[in-house]
Amino acid sequence: MNLKDHIRGIPDFPKPGILFYDISPLLAHAEAWQVAIERLADAIRPHKPDLLVGIESRGFLVAAPLALTLGTGFVMVRKHGKLPGDKVAHSYDLEYGTDTIEIQSDAVKPGQRVVVLDDLLATGGTMAAAIRLLQQVGADVRAAAFLIELNFLQGRDRIGVPATSLMAYDE
Template sequence: MDLKSHIRGIPDFPKPGILFYDVSPLLAHGPAWKAAIDQLAEAVRPHKPDVLVGIESRGFLVAAPLALTLGVGFVMVRKHGKLPGDKVKHSYDLEYGTDTIEVQANAVAPGQRVVVLDDLLATGGTMAAAISLLRQIGADVRAAAFLVELTFLKGREKLDVPSLSLMAYDE
């Protein structure tokens, strides 16, 4: 199945000059969405994860059904202030400022094998931050996986784990 035919390019969103790759049509098409999850399962399974981690918010949409398919747990990495209980946080630089992400302190046991997921790999900053955060709590981060990768932004170069993507765009 041609999964790219279910990705919609939206010009000038969220600001002029940006081409936004919208995964909503993929999520809305049952057979294509199932094919994407099945393909991700095949790509992620060799890393033998105990837990899948989704990055807020579209990463949740990818990681949660994939965790069910693989029969493993699901953990959320969220923006600062959105998780209850004891949390561990990590701040990182953005193009114009900083951001902070958090995970619940006991969400991943030390040594657990983790694969981190998001819908799209662009510059790699958020994924690199999530990997650092998970390592702070003792996770064994095995890989990062994405539906879409914007290869021209070279985000993969910021990651020190194997990176898997179902679809790549070169411009």
């Protein structure tokens, strides 16, 4: 099955000049979504993760069902102020300014093997920040995985762990 048949390109969203890769049609098509989860499971299984970590918010859509499929736990990395309880934060630079992501301080035990997931890899900034945050709390970050990768932005070069993507776009 060609999963790209279930991705919709939306021009000029969220701002002019950006082509947004919308995964909504993939999520709405049960067979395609199942194929995507199975393919990601096959790619991630060799890393033997204890936990899958999803990055807010579309990363949750990928990581949670995949964790059920693989029989692992699921942990969220969220934007500042979205998680209750004690948290560990990591701030990182954006093109214009900074952002902060957080994880609950007891979500990952030191040495646990994790794979981090998001729907799309673009420049790699948020994924690199999530990996640094996880390493800061003692996680053994084995890999990152994505539904979509925008090869032309070279985000893979920034993340420092093996990466898997189901679909790639070169422009």
